[in-house]
Amino acid sequence: MKSVTLPAGEAVPALGLGTWKMGASARSRAQEIAAVRLALDLGYRLIDTAEMYGEGGAEEVIGEAVAGRRDRVFLVSKVYPHNASRKGTLAACESSLKRLRTDRIDLYLLHWRGTVPLAETVDAFEQLKRAGKIRYWGVSNFDLDDMNELWAVEGGAHCAANQVYYSASRRGIEFDLLPWQRERGVPTMAYCPIDEGALAGSAPLAAIGKAHGATAAQIALAWVMSQPGVIAIPKAVKPEHLRQNFAAAIIELSADELARIDRHFPPPRQRTPLAMV
Numbered sequence: 512m513k514s515v516t517l518p519a520g521e522a523v524p525a526l527g528l529g530t531w532k533m534g535a536s537a538r539s540r541a542q543e544i545a546a547v548r549l550a551l552d553l554g555y556r557l558i559d560t561a562e563m564y565g566e567g568g569a570e571e572v573i574g575e576a577v578a579g580r581r582d583r584v585f586l587v588s589k590v591y592p593h594n595a596s597r598k599g600t601l602a603a604c605e606s607s608l609k610r611l612r613t614d615r616i617d618l619y620l621l622h623w624r625g626t627v628p629l630a631e632t633v634d635a636f637e638q639l640k641r642a643g644k645i646r647y648w649g650v651s652n653f654d655l656d657d658m659n660e661l662w663a664v665e666g667g668a669h670c671a672a673n674q675v676y677y678s679a680s681r682r683g684i685e686f687d688l689l690p691w692q693r694e695r696g697v698p699t700m701a702y703c704p705i706d707e708g709a710l711a712g713s714a715p716l717a718a719i720g721k722a723h724g725a726t727a728a729q730i731a732l733a734w735v736m737s738q739p740g741v742i743a744i745p746k747a748v749k750p751e752h753l754r755q756n757f758a759a760a761i762i763e764l765s766a767d768e769l770a771r772i773d774r775h776f777p778p779p780r781q782r783t784p785l786a787m788v
């Protein structure tokens with residue numbers, strides 16, 4: 512498995528499992544727990560979630576699925592911006608830890624920017640780190656201006672990752688944000704790496720997949736993982752999707768294939784606002 516190195520020097524897998532839309536209904540809970548268990552069996556070692564997903568339901572699904580195997584997984588969760596005050600962050604983290612049935616979150620992110628001053632959230636994150644409740648902290652949906660503001664805050668440069676929308680069809684961050692993060696060794700976590708499933712229907716990606724015996728979705732993921740310093744976190748519940756996505760981690764795209772992808776999905780020529788869902 513390819514890996515990406517965090518600023519502190521720890522390597523994490525370049526492929527993880529997303530969990531948005533899990534934990535939202537009791538009817539699908541058993542299927543979702545089975546999906547996360549299968550992911551672990553297949554070798555997934557990074558799971559992304561948030562207190563927002565299913566209003567805690569996704570964290571509960573993960574807590575149940577990971578029980579007994581916690582030490583094998585790098586767990587990422589996120590605090591809501593409206594909870595990201597000094598006290599609110601500490602309380603939100605405690606609730607997430609309970610739902611995840613663990614004593615620590617590996618990477619804890621501010622889900623997006625809200626109205627709480629960044630200095631307060633950073634202060635709370637640093638406090639959680641000292642207490643051993645989180646191992647690293649980072650941000651999500653931060654554009655270049657936000658990152659610069661964060662870097663100006665005391666302790667702000669301890670940020671270990673920025674999670675943003677990044678896929679073959681949403682390449683805006685390549686113009687400025689991605690190079691900025693690379694210069695500082697801050698990994699990018701690519702959410703919606705298959706455009707919420709839409710890239711599975713891409714004819715150009717399917718055509719490239721033929722030579723690899725791979726689907727369009729797998730090529731979309733292989734493309735994201737071919738970008739240095741980028742971690743892809745596709746979400747899947749269907750066993751076939753979980754298998755395919757894990758197998759995509761070993762697909763190497765040639766220079767010619769990458770150039771074909773550039774022709775269909777050109778890199779940005781100018782500053783582009785961050786894509787969001």
Ligand SMILES: NC(=O)c1ccc[n+]([C@@H]2O[C@H](COP(=O)([O-])OP(=O)(O)OC[C@H]3O[C@@H](n4cnc5c(N)ncnc54)[C@H](OP(=O)(O)O)[C@@H]3O)[C@@H](O)[C@H]2O)c1
Binds near residue numbers: 559560745751752
């Ligand atoms: N920080 C943020 O603001 C933010 C925002 C959005 C997402 N995220 C994170 O990023 C993760 C990924 O993003 P996402 O879930 O929005 O979109 P995504 O991973 O691009 O797409 C997920 C969808 O694609 C389907 N799929 C998965 N693998 C497939 C395959 N091999 N072939 C065809 N279809 C496939 C899934 O179906 P099945 O589930 O039915 O298998 C699901 O419907 C989220 O789950 C979440 O953890 C973060």
